[in-house]
Amino acid sequence: MAAPDELFCWEGAWGLPSVSSDCLTVLAYAQFAGAPLKLRKISNPWRSPSGSLPALRTNQNETLSRPSDIIIHLRKQKFNADFDLSAKEGADSLAFISLLEERLRPALIYNSWVDSKNYVEVTRRWYAEHLPFPLNFLLPGRMQRQQLETLRLLRGDPHLEGGEELEKELYREAAECMDLLSQRLGAHKFFFGDSPSSLDAYVFAYLAPVLKAKLPNGKLQQHLKSLDNLSSFCSNILLLYFPQDTRESGGQKSSSPPQPEGGDFDHVPNKRRKQLMSALVALGAMLSYALLTGILSIQQLQQEALEAPPDLQTLGSRDEDEEGDG
C-alpha cells in the first residue's frame, strides 16, 4: 500500500484524545479497527483540507469530512470493526446510532455552546486559547452561531433561544437516551460481544466529553455518572485504546494543584504578546485617525494629537479587561 491516509482532528483536552465528538468517533473507530492513519492533531480548522474537522485525506487525494463517510471509507480499506456482527446486530447498531443523533446530539450542542455559563467559562475559553492569533477572536463566536443555528434547524423552531424550558426538555431527552443505552449495555463490556464495533465508537464519542469536560453546569455529567456501566464503559475505552492521552491528563492533574505560579509563568509570553499586540493596535488606530484627519487639514493635526491620549487609555484598559477574562 502507498502512504497511509492522513486524518486531521481537533486537539485533545481533559484527558480526551480530541475535544470534538465527530473527531472522537473517527479516532475511536480507527483504533478499534486498527487502521494505520497518519494523525494530525491541529487547532486550526483552516489548515484542514476541507476547512472543517475532522477530515481524512486519502492517498488518492480525496477529502472526506463526515464521520460516517470516513468510516465507510475505512471499511472499504478492509479496516472493519463490525466484521463479527450478525445482520441483526448491524441493524441494531444503525438504530442506536440514529437514537444518539436524534436525542443526544441536540443536548450536547446545548451543553457546550448554548448554555451561557458553560460556553463562556469553558468552550469559548478553550477555543480562544488553542486557536492561532487572529482566528481566536473570530472563530469561537462564529462556531457558536453555527451551532445555535444547527440546534434551531434540528428542533424545527427558528426562534429558539437558550432558556430553562428548552434546557429541561433537551436534558430530559438526553437523560432518557442515556438510560436506554445503559439498559442496552447491561453488564457487558461492549455493546456487541467482546470487541468494540462502530456503535461503541459513536457512544464513546458522544458520552466521553460529557464525562470528562469540567463544565460549570454539569447536569448531564451528573446523570451520566449515576449510570455506572456507561461511565465505566467510557473510561475503559479511554484506558484501553487511548492510554497516552489518559496518562497525559493524569500527569497534568497531579501537577496542576501546586501549579498556579508555574501556570502564570507559562502564560507570561502569551501575555506579553497580547500586551504588545494591543499596544500596537491602539497605536495603529491612533495614527490612522490622526493621519486621516491630518491629510484633510494639517492645521487640525495638533488638536487631534491633544485629543488622542484619552482614546489610548480607554483602548488600553479595555484590552486589559479581556486579558483578565482569558
Add this chain to the structure above:
Amino acid sequence: MSLAAEAFVSQMAAAEPWPESATLYQPLKEDQILLSDCASSLAVQAYLRMCGLPVQVVCKSNAEYMSPSGKIPFIHVGNQVVSELGPIVQFTKAKGNSLSDGLDDVQRAEMKAYMELVNNMLLTAELYIQWCDDATAAEISRPRYSSPYSWPLSNILAYQKQWEVRRKMNAIGWGGKTLEQVYEDVTQCCQALSQRLGTQPFFFNKQPTELDALVFGHLFTILTTRLTSTELAERIKSYSNLLSFCRRIEQTYFEDKSS
C-alpha cells in the same frame, strides 16, 4: 395533603376516558398533503387504531399553522391539543392506553432506537426527495404545498419552506448528498428494519407497538404515493417481509373498519 389531592385530581383528569369527539387534523388529502406529512399522519392514525381509540380525520388547508408545534399531524382530544407521534404516545399512555407495556427494558430501548432510525433516515430521505430533488420540488412539492393560496403568497410560502428544509439538510450534513446516496440510505434503513422484523408478525413478538405504527405509516405511504420517479418505492419492494408486514397491518386495522 392538599398538594397530594391536587396531584390525584390531575391524574384523574389525565385518566378521563377517550372522548368520541377526538379529531386528527391534517392538510387536504387530495391536493395539498406531501409525502412526509402523509406518512406521519398515517403513523398516528395506525397507532390510535392499534390502541382502539376512535378518531375522526379532518382535513384543513391551514393544518400546519393550527398545530402547536408547527408539525403535522395533531390531535384534538377533549380540551387538549397534542402534535406528533412521540407526544401523542405519551398522552395516550397518561390516559391508560399503552402498546409497549409488555416489553422489557432492553426491548423498550431497542424500540425507541428503531423509531429514531425511521425518523433519522426515512423521514429525512422523504424530506430530501421532496424539497432537494429539483424535479420533485418543481413538479410536485411546491405546487401541492401552495395549492390553497393565491399567486404571490403561494410562491413565497413554497420557496420559504424549501429554503428551510434545505438549510436543515445542510445542518445535518445531508446537503452534499446526491439523490443516489439518499436512495442508498433508504435501502440501508429498510435492510435494518427487514432484518429486525425477520419472520415475526410484528417487530416485538405478536403485539403491535408504536414502532409498528411508525414503520407502517412511512412504508405504506411511500408505496402508495406517486412521485416523479418510482425509485423510492422500488427500493422498499425488494424486501418481501416488509411488504407483507404493511399488507397485514392494513388488513387488520384499516380494512375491517370500512367494510
